[in-house]
Amino acid sequence: MTETRYLAAQTLDEAIGAYAAAAGAARILAGGTDLLVQMRSGVLRPGLIIDVKKIEEMTAIVPKADGGYWVGAAVSGAVLAEHKGFAATWPGVLEATNLIGSKQVQGRASIGGNLCNASPAADSVPALVAAGAVASIQGPHGRRELAVEHLPAGPGRTHLKPGEVLVGFTFPAHPKGSGDAYLRMIPRTEMDIAVVGLGVNLTLAGGKVTAARVGLGAVAPTVLLVEDAAKALIGSSLDERALDAAAAACRAACKPINDKRGTIEYRTKVAGVLLKRTALIAAERAGRK
Amino acid sequence: MAKVHVTTTINGEPEEFLCEPHQSMLDALRGPLGLTGSKEGCGTGDCGACSITLDGRLVCSCLMLAVEAEGKKIGTIEGLAQGDHLHPLQQKFLEWGALQCGICTPGVLVAAKALLEKNPDPTETEVRFWLAGNLCRCTGYDKIVRAVLETAADMRRAA
Numbered sequence: 001m002t003e004t005r006y007l008a009a010q011t012l013d014e015a016i017g018a019y020a021a022a023a024g025a026a027r028i029l030a031g032g033t034d035l036l037v038q039m040r041s042g043v044l045r046p047g048l049i050i051d052v053k054k055i056e057e058m059t060a061i062v063p064k065a066d067g068g069y070w071v072g073a074a075v076s077g078a079v080l081a082e083h084k085g086f087a088a089t090w091p092g093v094l095e096a097t098n099l100i101g102s103k104q105v106q107g108r109a110s111i112g113g114n115l116c117n118a119s120p121a122a123d124s125v126p127a128l129v130a131a132g133a134v135a136s137i138q139g140p141h142g143r144r145e146l147a148v149e150h151l152p153a154g155p156g157r158t159h160l161k162p163g164e165v166l167v168g169f170t171f172p173a174h175p176k177g178s179g180d181a182y183l184r185m186i187p188r189t190e191m192d193i194a195v196v197g198l199g200v201n202l203t204l205a206g207g208k209v210t211a212a213r214v215g216l217g218a219v220a221p222t223v224l225l226v227e228d229a230a231k232a233l234i235g236s237s238l239d240e241r242a243l244d245a246a247a248a249a250c251r252a253a254c255k256p257i258n259d260k261r262g263t264i265e266y267r268t269k270v271a272g273v274l275l276k277r278t279a280l281i282a283a284e285r286a287g288r289k
Numbered sequence: 290m291a292k293v294h295v296t297t298t299i300n301g302e303p304e305e306f307l308c309e310p311h312q313s314m315l316d317a318l319r320g321p322l323g324l325t326g327s328k329e330g331c332g333t334g335d336c337g338a339c340s341i342t343l344d345g346r347l348v349c350s351c352l353m354l355a356v357e358a359e360g361k362k363i364g365t366i367e368g369l370a371q372g373d374h375l376h377p378l379q380q381k382f383l384e385w386g387a388l389q390c391g392i393c394t395p396g397v398l399v400a401a402k403a404l405l406e407k408n409p410d411p412t413e414t415e416v417r418f419w420l421a422g423n424l425c426r427c428t429g430y431d432k433i434v435r436a437v438l439e440t441a442a443d444m445r446r447a448a
């Protein structure tokens with residue numbers, strides 16, 4: 001049995017230094033709601049656990065001058081939900097994070113951990129993708145930015161390089177007339193894994209969609225940005241034809257698995273249904289009459 | 290194996306203990322700290338029997354490392370009663386028989402107390418959603434939910 005060490009890193013440099021030096025034997029600890037479950041089941045016994053919750057940048061929520069937001073990767077869902085400004089701007093992102101587990105789990109679970117754990121069914125990720133959130137990543141060789149949809153590489157795998165830590169997210173300014181929403185389909189109403197999860201973020205001007213993004217989860221090895229669905233919505237007044245076309249684009253993007261929660265046919269069909277429902281909620285939040 | 294020395298506050302009292310770096314807070318509570326009120330139903334965050342507060346926030350102690358308690362304030366079921374004086378939630382649970390085997394009860398009480406501190410006047414739906422992470426195999430939940438709502442009403446009247 002290897003010995004586990006624990007480090008509560010005080011700075012990002014300290015965390016990255018230790019992470020890189022441990023060469024694969026270390027794990028980052030944010031809320032621990034995935035990590036501790038994996039350790040307990042015996043899948044994982046890290047040589048070093050690096051707690052990042054004392055690093056200010058990683059636990060801060062900062063409104064930016066342009067109307068955007070910085071959200072540290074280790075901010076818990078419960079803390080994010082209590083931020084009035086963020087809650088008013090990104091209700092869909094919160095809707096998604098507040099679906100993660102119970103109140104107890106939300107007290108710890110972070111959106112950074114949700115993304116880095118790289119489950120195809122991670123609830124916050126389609127909403128982050130729809131929001132156009134950009135991940136800030138720092139490693140031994142410096143800092144880089146990556147759109148959230150480019151970070152997952154497959155179930156349980158990311159494009160983070162050795163020694164790289166996800167520091168946080170930049171949310172773009174939300175122009176007037178914008179709204180976002182997230183819906184997931186699960187077999188029961190609480191505490192289950194998504195059969196399909198879908199996030200929509202759109203902007204309306206004079207009743208027409210001027211910008212849209214659609215994030216789709218649990219129907220492929222990674223969460224997807226469905227650009228064809230966005231294209232079908234942009235320029236429309238969200239009439240039946242545009243919604244049908246966007247739903248068809250979501251169905252076409254699906255490469256799901258068959259499992260006890262849903263068959264391939266079911267998941268594919270639900271993806272289209274959720275697109276329509278979610279887009280209408282986002283439009284209502286954007287101020288559509 | 291090198292043990293870590295942790296200094297923390299539990300139910301308002303300063304405490305120190307030794308633990309292994311991979312050990313959960315639940316194991317530290319039930320082991321070296323001798324606070325066996327928090328229960329282990331699953332160890333994987335699903336049942337809520339191990340619920341505690343960490344700097345006032347409701348969490349599963351089975352999903353927290355004991356070393357993370359350093360410098361923090363922990364609240365457990367043992368902190369609810371003041372001496373012989375039961376917390377109004379505890380009193381109501383007894384009066385209304387909102388427990389049977391009792392395994393889930395400490396976690397339910399800690400979670401319910403955290404809810405009432407945040408929201409003294411919850412709706413039934415809010416209580417049910419808040420307690421969705423506390424599984425009970427005996428009561429069917431209804432008595433638990435009624436007892437929490439009734440305690441909230443009593444506490445509002447008393448305030």
Ligand SMILES: Cc1cc2nc3c(=O)[nH]c(=O)nc-3n(C[C@H](O)[C@H](O)[C@H](O)COP(=O)(O)OP(=O)(O)OC[C@H]3O[C@@H](n4cnc5c(N)ncnc54)[C@H](O)[C@@H]3O)c2cc1C
Pocket residue numbers: 027028029030031032033034035036037052073074099100101102105108109110111112113114115116117121122123124160164165166167191192193333334335
């Ligand atoms: C009972 C229960 C119910 C759940 N329900 C849901 C659900 O409904 N929907 C859902 O999506 N998830 C669910 N989860 C999974 C989990 O809670 C989420 O994935 C959560 O967001 C993980 O965040 P965390 O901060 O706890 O991550 P951690 O466990 O701390 O980390 C997760 C992984 O990411 C790595 N990591 C974390 N932060 C960083 C970083 N900044 N940089 C690099 N790597 C990092 C860790 O090393 C680890 O491998 C549930 C879990 C439990 C226990």
Ligand code: FES
Pocket residue numbers: 328329330331332333334335336337338339340349350351352
């Ligand atoms: S023992 Fe912690 S949630 Fe079940």
Ligand code: FES
Pocket residue numbers: 388389390391392393394424425426427428
């Ligand atoms: S009283 Fe037995 S589990 Fe709740």
